[in-house]
Amino acid sequence: MYQSKWRSIANHVILILGSLFMILPVWIAFVSSTHTREFLFQNGLQFWFGGHFLENYGAILFDTAATKGRVTALEMLFNSMVLGLGFAIGKVIISMMAAYAIVYFRFRLAVPIFWVIFSTLLLPLEVRIVPSYEVVSSLGLLNTYTGLILPLIASATGTFFFRQFFRSVPDELLEAARLDGAGPLRFFIDILVPLSVTMIAAIFIIMFVVGWNQYLWPLLMTTDDQLYTIVIGIKQVYNSLYEGGQIPQFPKAFALTIMATIPPVLVVVIFQRMFVKGLVETEK
């Protein structure tokens, strides 16, 4: 498409402004986290690096005192990672199997069951959070990873996407597999799962980020600091900023925030490549 020089320049200006708008807050948080708290308190937010990167990040990662709790950022990162991965992997597995049953097996009420699952899309977690808490607590799963992950694992969105995808897989593949002596489980593992790699990657990305960013549920579920996720940790640190008449811990709060954003960004970057590659190459 032909574009005049001026138009092209205007487009780029808009794009650059947009990028700055998105990136600048992250940049400011990042560079401000490398100053001492006294310097930041006196001079306000910074636009360039200070000299205390290792000191601040080291304290946050390994020293429980810096996060105002009995847990280090490293432990919270681990907790978040467990939640994010458990959430994403669990959802992929459960929703794939649910969709497999709905699409490939003829059983009574398959259609109504699907619509029941689908209609739960309308209800966010918050609607059932009290009963869910009740169930988990009476199962004795409070303050455990299982209790943190299990109640969130069923996914109407995932089931719906996999259902749509499976329905687009040609019937002949199933028939060919049947003639090749593959039973239901073989067909699922040997054929359907490899074909769904792109869908799995897509759902995994989305679910990992959603799981990582869970706030209300982990907050309710965990009373033990050892199980705090990093999202809760950030909140705790900001809460305690003005406690005790000390100079606020801004650099460390910023450092924690930056660290909380890194894993989801990595997951998106890594899996997006696979996702795009898969989209281009797969032919059903």
Place this chain on the structure above:
Amino acid sequence: MATVTLNRAEKTYDNGFKALHGIDLHIGDGEFTVLVGPSGCGKSTLLRMIAGLESITNGEIKIDDRVVNNVAPADRDIAMVFQNYALYPHMTNYANMAYGLKNRGYSKVEIDTRVRDAAKILQLDDYLERKPQQLSGGQRQRVAMGRAIVREPKVFLFDEPLSNLDAKLRVDMRLEIKNLQQRLGITSVYVTHDQVEAMTLADRLIVMNAGVAEQIGTPIEIYEKPASLFVASFIGSPSMNFLNGTVSDDKSHVVIGDGSKINLDHQIESGRELVVGVRPEHFTLTVDGSGALKARVRMIESLGAETLVYLEFGEKNESVTLRMQGTHQFAKGQELALATTTDLVHLFDRDSGKRL
């Protein structure tokens, strides 16, 4: 090596649609049988019933002497080639061919020998490590056939395997399939809607229409003695000319349209109304003699080796087609006199459509 026998095989779908009204069929050992018919005639259903992909409502299907009505597809010892190849896209061609053997617990060595042998036969040696989407349509179809061959099944089933290929490739693959089947001598059932494929491939042809086998016979039998109007119109291209006529008082000929005559050697009561069928290639031009069919040229198609002339005759402008060897020129509206010989004329009952 096997025979396939169908006894009154019927299929009724859950929604009540009756796809097959009782098919009787015996396919001999090593025979190449082609099911041909228009779409919706039940030919694919029949094939899928033999494969076990569709259940059978009534009657029985036997492979050799074993009734397979309730046997799973994988245990029927058959292999099928699909129209859209149905190759597993994420597997290499080698893995595609090996998959069925692997599931049946063959040893790695055995699998390797079989796959490489099949690849040699199908000239796929160089493509085994590639994936299906890196191959052309013809090559993919060969992989699909390879997948069938490695199993050394009792019966090959083909479900319109050539209809996704372009015209030239289709002719090549047709020869290749015929060649392969003759070399391996495996009993085969082949479904197609293309009558040229049907005529060229078949040892025996089954013409199907609306869930019924209209005629079963060798291609030449069916061409020379079509059992009904449907078969006559379906086999042969361009299709047979049908002319409504009445048997003359002296039973020596049929009177058509505005008094043209077609001679008869059958004994049919005078005055009976019937349909006369003449293939386009069985008309000859005559010097305007009495009784010949006089028709006006409407359109000409020159194919080089032959010329198709579309004409119309009588007051109702009924159409008739003439096929001539070589190239010919006629003016539009020019009147031609067409004649034929008695042994090339087909007679059908006007009501039932059956051959007389």
